[in-house]
Amino acid sequence: MSPKSLRFYTLIGLLTGLLAGFLSGLGGVGGGVLMIPMMTALGRLSQHEAHGTSLVAIIFAGLAGTITYLVHDAVDWSVSLLLAAAAMLTTNAGARYAHSLPELKLRKAFGLFVLFVSLMMFMKGWVLHAVFTSHGWQKILILSVSGVFAGFISGLMGVGGAVFMIPSMVLLVGMTQQVAQGTCLLAMVFIGASSAFAHYRLGNVHKPIVGGLVAGAIVGVFAGGTLANTIPESALRVIFATMGIIVGVRFMRSKGLRQRRLMQ
Numbered sequence: 537m538s539p540k541s542l543r544f545y546t547l548i549g550l551l552t553g554l555l556a557g558f559l560s561g562l563g564g565v566g567g568g569v570l571m572i573p574m575m576t577a578l579g580r581l582s583q584h585e586a587h588g589t590s591l592v593a594i595i596f597a598g599l600a601g602t603i604t605y606l607v608h609d610a611v612d613w614s615v616s617l618l619l620a621a622a623a624m625l626t627t628n629a630g631a632r633y634a635h636s637l638p639e640l641k642l643r644k645a646f647g648l649f650v651l652f653v654s655l656m657m658f659m660k661g662w663v664l665h666a667v668f669t670s671h672g673w674q675k676i677l678i679l680s681v682s683g684v685f686a687g688f689i690s691g692l693m694g695v696g697g698a699v700f701m702i703p704s705m706v707l708l709v710g711m712t713q714q715v716a717q718g719t720c721l722l723a724m725v726f727i728g729a730s731s732a733f734a735h736y737r738l739g740n741v742h743k744p745i746v747g748g749l750v751a752g753a754i755v756g757v758f759a760g761g762t763l764a765n766t767i768p769e770s771a772l773r774v775i776f777a778t779m780g781i782i783v784g785v786r787f788m789r790s791k792g793l794r795q796r797r798l799m800q
Contacts, residue, residue, distance in 0.1 A: 546748035548579045553593055553752020560594075560696075560721075560753070561601045561760025567594055567753065568695030569650055573787070575745065583639045583646070585742040587694030588631075588735030591728050592746050594696045597753040598724035604761030605718025612711065612719045615679060619701055619719075620726035622683025623690065627727060630691025631734035646693055647787030653699050654781045678708050683723075691731040696724035721761075 552574040560567035568590045575586040605611050634642060682704035686697025698720045705716035735741055 542744055545579060545742075545744040548575070549745040549748025549750075550752040552578070553597075553749040553754075554756040555752075556593070557597045557600070557753035557756025557758075558760040559756075560597050561604060561757035562763055567597055567757075568693065569653055571749070571753075572646065572694055573650075575742075575749075579742075579745055581742050581745070583642045584635060584735075584738075584740045587634055587642070587646075587692075588732065588738070588740030589742045589745060589749065590694040591690070591732035591735060592741060593749045593753040594724055594728035595732060596750045597757045598696065598721045598728055600754045601721035601757040601761045602718065602725065604758055605714070605721060608714070608718070610712075610714045610718035611722055612715055613722070615705065615709075615711075616719045616722040617726075618676065618679050619683040619686065619723040622680045623687030623697060623723070623727040624730045626684050626687035627691040627731040628734045630688040630693075631731055631738060631740075632691075634692045634694075635735075635738045635740065643787045647784045647789075649689070649693050649695075650784035650787065651781060654778075654784060656699060656703070675709055678704055686723075687727055687730070690727050691734055694731075694735075696720070697727055698724065721757075 552571050555574070556567040556570040559570060571590040571593060572583075572586045575581045575589060576583060579586075581589065602611060637645070682700050683697075686700040689695065689700060690697040698717075701720045701723060702713075702716045705711040705719060706713055711719070732741065
């Protein structure tokens, strides 16, 4: 690869990592959902490459975010390890299933996933009123099931799985939002590593963009995590959810658009 191409991918990675890391640190969710469409649109990565490469950045973003939340004593280590252990049982299956899908089908599936995440972000302010508290084996079962689903989605969609983990911790276990986000970020370190390794073995990691992506994600997640305890997230949630719906619809319609281009 030429130095010019390497500089191009480094810049794209930095920009993508900064924005995605900031959202991940601020809300505990959203990094992969933003990184993947940016890498496919700006960096021209294939859908499979974007999924695998996104997971590499999630490892370091999760680590940086965990350190930030630890300063505020907002990480539950035992819950993180339980979620990660359960998730690592299914990350490889998710990665292999993603690798087996044609790129256009994977794009459509990713679009559906982004729409789901965006709707969850819109509903977040309403559903958080219905909070339950579980203990003992009930709590372990809820967290284990959440981790299993999160691991498969992580491997399949190239994300950290926070969309499953955070709601279960807040709505069913009774954790506070900030502790749930910090705990999720720690779990994402292990989940991301397991999913990224599976994708790496399948050849789905785009190495030239990784350096800039990781550097940007670390800086972004530190900034987002620092602000998480000082500003309201309602406005950002609405903006992010609106953008997510637009991105999701575009990904779902990509097959039809490409078919029309071929017919013209």
